[in-house]
Amino acid sequence: MNNARILVIEDDKFLRRACEVSLGKRGFTVLTAVDGEDGIQQALAGSPDLILLDMLMPKLTGIETLEILKREEKTRRIPVVIFSNSSIEADVQRAKELGAAGYLVKASLSLRELGDRVLEFLEQDGLKPEISEDPPR
């Protein structure tokens, strides 16, 4: 069983629910946060293996949240994948500079593809989680 912990920081409740259900079905333990502040709290408390971080959120933007996550000793080693519907070049660039592991555009992914990409990022990070032979469809 894949027991990696994924933190989804997403302000839209439908997208949050979809990710939670889908990744949960893939066997991940899914934590959710509704904005950047909440996300930082969850990251500190929940020690996730990977963070999916939305960009356009009130209070703290994705970039601001990423800055804090990369500054905090407890969270800075957690790979953060930017998970946005915005594809502003400057944001992509800035996210890379800040050490984001990747940049995913929601609208161009199916939930299945999202699960696949999450696994790839986890492998890249050297965690090599135990993957079930036949992931649920």
Next chain:
Amino acid sequence: MSLLRPLFQADLAATAHPDGAAPSPIAPLCRRSCILAAGAALAILAACLGALRRDPDGTGRLVFVLGALALLLLGGAVYFGLRVARQALEESRRSREGLLEAKQRTLELAALYDTSRDVSMQYELSTLLQTILERAKNLLSAAGCAIFLYDVEHRDFQIAAEVGVGMPVGSHLPMDRGPAGHVARTLKPLILKDYASWPDRSEHIRKLPIKSTVLVPMMRGGELVGVLGVHELVGTSREFNEADARLLSLFASNAASAVRVARLLEAVRDSEERFRIAARCASDIVYDWDLAADSVVFFGARYDQLLAENQTVVRTRQQFWDTLHPDDLERVKETFHRHLEEGALFSEEYRVSNGKGGYRIVSDRAMAIRNARGKAVRLIGAVTDITERKRAEQMKTDFVSFVSHQLRTPLSGVKWMLELAMETLDNPEEMRSFVQDARTSTERLIGLVNDLLDISRLERGNLKVARRHVDLSGLTREVVAELDPLVKDKRQRLSVLAPEGLPEPWVDPQLIRQVVLNLIANAVKYTPEEGEVQVRIDAGAEGLRWAVRDTGIGIPPADMRKLFEKFYRAGNALAVETEGTGLGLYLVRLIVEQFGGKVWCESEEGIGSTFIFTLPLEAKGV
């Protein structure tokens, strides 16, 4: 030189009557010599006659012959003596006349010098012309004077200035007629002893009381600047002569130089003035950068918006560089130096300090003025403040990216929910919930698109507005009824307070309905369960006043001002509800303003908010 003048004048006065005051010493000497010679001749004659009478044949004859010879010699001596004396007298008279003339010339030159010096010190054309007039008139001790300036554009003369006879200053004279025209054609002085009888007089000055006149060309560098005329009035016997013409010609050539310099300076001043006006009218800052002196002069009407209050500001190059944004400095410097070396148009956009800690974005275009060796000596340029344009461009970009994000979010929701529904066909209950979420996302998408369309139409002012008298209380009660399930769900109390018989505003009911719905829905949304929402409508000085008060989370003061801007959401809104688009209140504002009303909010965080809008009642028929 002018110090010499009294000296010469005294001298000239002394030589004014040469016969009386300074008799020649040669004349009495001649007279005495003649008397002595006549005496000697008589004595010789008497002695000879005496000797002849005493001895007519011998010695007496010899003596007589000798005496006759002596008389002849004496006569010759006297004759030649008198001739020499006469020549000497003539010589003396001539040298005295030469001296006199030299003295006269010196005096004239002295006058000319003074006159020319005065003239050359005038740089303002109208003052200069007046000075020339007075000086020329005084130089020839005449009654009047006029300056006819050659008008290159019209190819004729203009009476530029005159004194003494009342010529029509400003009017034009033809080149082919009149004394000035004659001088212009011949380029030689013209003396008219009796102007009235001269056949070629010009129309304009035919009837003027001019007796005699002298006109000379004003030439400079082989170019005709004008004609200078000096005249005597009818009733005087003064006639001008060659000497007058000569003196006036000398003066006229100096005057011509002065006129040319003054005209050039005037043209420069005109051109500079035009430049300044142009710079002021163009909403630009114009600068003139003296590269050798290392000073930049900025001037222009909108300078105050950029750097300083002054209209004209001088900076050194370094001071100028210091005003640039550090991130732009190297790039601008490089382009600048490349332009000075290579000469293409300098064109850059950069940020410049506004002196208050902020920056303005400017577009700067400039060209260098080069010397004969091609070295750049000055840089003339225009700076345009493009901050607003850049801001608008940025807003457009932000809008597009924000809207695409806002559209993609519910679209992703629909897509993913349907994907989940497909995967849960075996679990109808779960599947139904995913489909329900997909539907809600779709509705959000439709609402968002509708809001965007309305905003776009309202912003462009081409939304079709169907006005009629609207019963605002009735409309509000309808909306409240519509929201009833939601209110009941949250166990809130929602009431409408409105007196009977309120006046009816002249508005579009569909649009106002949207305003009322947005404001009440917001109040319900941000008020916790069992809270209270109250709508109150009444008529006041500003027209109809509609207000919704809630006991919700309130709005932080920092957010109040921005609340009605596009895409703005209060920082604490998310804690309650995360689906807002940031368009609702902006749309409310656009609609209310469309009908001449105002919208604002009063709030205290943690206690509640009141959103108020007004609608003018006199808007009927607008």
